[in-house]
Amino acid sequence: MNKLLAGVSAGVLALVAGNAALAQDLPGKFDGVTIDAKLIGGQQYENLYSRIAEWEAATGAKVNVISKKNHFDLDKEIKSDIAVGAVNWCVGSNHSSFAPQYPGIYTDLNALLPADEIGAYVDANIAASTLDGKLVLLPRAQFDVSAMYYQKSLYADEDNKARFKEAYGYDLTPPDTLQQWSDQAKFFSNPPDFYGTQYAGKEEAINGRFYEILRAEGGEYLDADGRPAFNSEAGVRALSWFVDLYNAKAVPAGTTNYLWDDLGQGFASGTIALNLDWPGWAGFFNDPGASKVAGDVGVVAPPKGSSGARTGWSGHHGFSVTENCANKDAAASLVWFLTNEDSQKLEAAAGPLPTRDAVWEWVISEAEGDAYRQEVLKAFQEAANGAYPVPQSPSWIEISNAVYPKLQAAILGDMTAQEALDEAAAEATEILEDAGEL
Amino acid sequence: MRGWKPAPHVLLLLPAFIVLAAVVVVPLLLSLYSSFTPFRLTRPDSIYTFIGFRNYERILTDKDFWIAFGRTVLLLTFALNLEMVLGLVLALLVEKATRGQRILRTIMMFPMMFSPVLVGFQFKFMFNDNIGIVNNALQSLGLTDQAIPWLIDGQLAFIAILVAEIWSSTAVFAIFILAGLMAMPREPLEAAKVDGCTPLQSFRYVTWPFVMPFAFIAMTIRSLDIARAYDIVKIMTDGGPAGRTEILWTMIARTAYSDARMGLANAMSYIAILLSILFTAMFFRQLAKARQQIGAEW
Secondary structure: OHHHHHHHHHHHHHHHHOOOOOHHHOOOOOOOOEEEEEEEOOHHHHHHHOOHHHHHHHHOOEEEEEEEEOHHHHHHHHHHHHHHOOOOOOEEEEEOOOHHHOOOOEOOHHHOOOHHHHOOEOHHHHHHOEEOOEEOOEEEEEEEEOEEEEEHHHHHOHHHHHHHHHHHOOOOOOOOEHHHHHHHHHHHOEOOOEEOOOOOOOHHHHHHHHHHHHHHOOOOOEOOOOOEOOOOHHHHHHHHHHHHHHHOOOOOOOHHHOOHHHHHHHHHOOOEOEEEEOHHHHHHHOOOOOOOOOOOEEEEOOOEOOOOOEOOEEEEEEEEEEOOOOOHHHHHHHHHHHOOHHHHHHHHOOOOEOOEHHHHHHHHHHOOOOHHHHHHHHHHHHHHHOOEOOOOOOOHHHHHHHHHHHHHHHHOOOOOHHHHHHHHHHHHHHHHHHOOOO | OOOOOOOHHHHHHHHHHHHHHHHHHHHHHHHHHHOOOOOEOOEHHHHHOOOOOHHHHHHHOOHHHHHHHHHHHHHHHHHHHHHHHHHHHHHHHHHHOOOOHHHHHHHHOHHHHOOHHHHHHHHHHHOOOOOOHHHHHHHHOOOOOOOOOOOOOHHHHHHHHHHHHHHHHHHHHHHHHHHHHHHOOOHHHHHHHHOOOOHHHHHHHHHHHHHHHHHHHHHHHHHHHHHOOOHHHHHHOOOOOOOOOOOHHHHHHHHHHHOOOHHHHHHHHHHHHHHHHHHHHHHHHHHHHHHHHHOOOO
16 A cells, blocks of 8 residues: 555656656666765675666766765765755765654655656565655665574584573573573573673664664654653563673673674674674675684574564665755666666675565575575575664664663663663653754 | 055965965864854754853763763873883883894884774774683683673773773884984983993983973873874774763764764863863973973074
8 A cells, every 4th residue: 555655646746747767767868967976885885886887878877976985984974964055966875774864855766766666675675765755765785684693503412402401491492582592692601711692782783782672572762752762661671681691691791892893703703602693794604714603503583572573673775866966867767776676686696685575586596505595594584574674763873872871881780771771761852852853 | 546555474474374264263163153052963054043151061060071071181191101101111222222223113113004993993802802812811821711891891991992092102202202312412421421320310310301302292292192082992992881981082073973963062172172282281381391401492
């Protein structure tokens, strides 16, 4: 139904605008047009940009890449552009977690692209790219959701199985619930040589993990009115889950200072049993040259909380077209081209997860004969089904910055979970009030 | 009509003044003005809302800000003193070398060639409690059977950051002091020897007063560097966990860009600048005193 409505509104807007490209027109002809673009840079993102030349050849337009930076620097640059009124470029890299921060600068792609093209993307990704009914970014094949990596040999060990059953009363199999994850992490831990699990305890990372465990526990971060609601019973349960693992020494003592690179290196060093992590690490963990656990890595879907829902904090990269762009059709065509089936295949072939239904089918069929890759894809596809973005508030990052030190303080024992969440909720409320969102 | 004709020297200096005004004075005034507004990068219009001293009031009554301020002063004090002592030792050792001094000088400068971001990553992994080389070495040597949480415990994290800062910048002191040692006339030292001074006395009463001005110049430069210390701390702990290693610039950068609250961040910066001015003024006073003592003409 939503798709239908989107299609109808796209059609109406296309008629009004009178300049929307039609499906058969894509990528279209734009001789003499130059599109200024600000793109995310970095080794894993660069391969796709080789296709820009193909788009130029097909359309007769030119792409002028005026900035290429990592996402955090690009974020600063875009905010500076907004501040000084210099959003005079057309196409920008964007991310579902950052998009709500740039209110009004990006145009609605529903009005520029045919509905059946937009329908070819995974619905959940399109929903996460839509803010206040405006499709502000088109997802590329850089989709992130976490799944559970584990050391297979630990679960095959007969002695482990027997001891675990005796201690916890159920069979030792890779965790399917938060409770099992916690039990097994404690069971496997033998500090300082070996730890049951770990979590990224820093910056937006810990807030994101808290957010998804909160949801799996049946809580909500912001309520229907946009008011912070995470200091609920479910919130305390979620935060206590982190605190409990920390106190039990089932996670490394430094975990509150870990970011993704620390987690990746930690699991690859063979000193961690269970690791909820992103798809980008799958190849690295199983590479004998880089990882001590290569050949011993298993992957299952992320665990369920007491509500029955799995954790599913997700994000994806994409491209947006600015409202100020003089050639929106050409810009939309470029954005479509960089996220079309061929582009997504090119990116997904290197490991990142796609955001188009057809490309999901393609990557799974490509993995035929590679048992590990198939296991990885199966786990992540299941994770993707229950995936959701961060709350779509322009103040999300600012709230995150206020909340994460409190979560850390609770984990490190400086305050109780309830105190930490109450203080965090008070600060988050103040931020939302200052921003005029409440 | 005879209009006003400026003097030639005013005319000649005018371009320099214009450039200075454009790149220094105007941005400074603009940022000062914005510190009296609730300016948010994502809401450009907010720069026109004047809120008086509200940002400053907010900061001055914010406990977290003052803790970060105090920690920055502490970091400055420890880092500068330790760097000076180590730099002095290094310079004295290198100066004693009779062969290969040039190679030693080059090697000594290696850490300065690394970008602070790289140094931050390097030390973050070295001090990682689980896979870091520091804990692994301590455990292998049997000195501990614990995973020491270097970057978690407030004091240990402070030490870890201090070590990274000192590793990357002690060479600045060493180079300045070495320059002083090399420029020093030999006669006073020889006279001291003839008068029967012990090596320690020669150092205390002859060498040290002479190299002191060089050390103070290095201190002034480094104090500004450390007062702006950002990269290493950002990478190693980003002020965390739970604000245990927060210093002024990690706090200001987060407020300015991540939170997009540029007005508030500018107000913080203006208070932070006072700290830099204070340290610089202090070192310049010491420098003048030291120069007077050795009767320097420069």
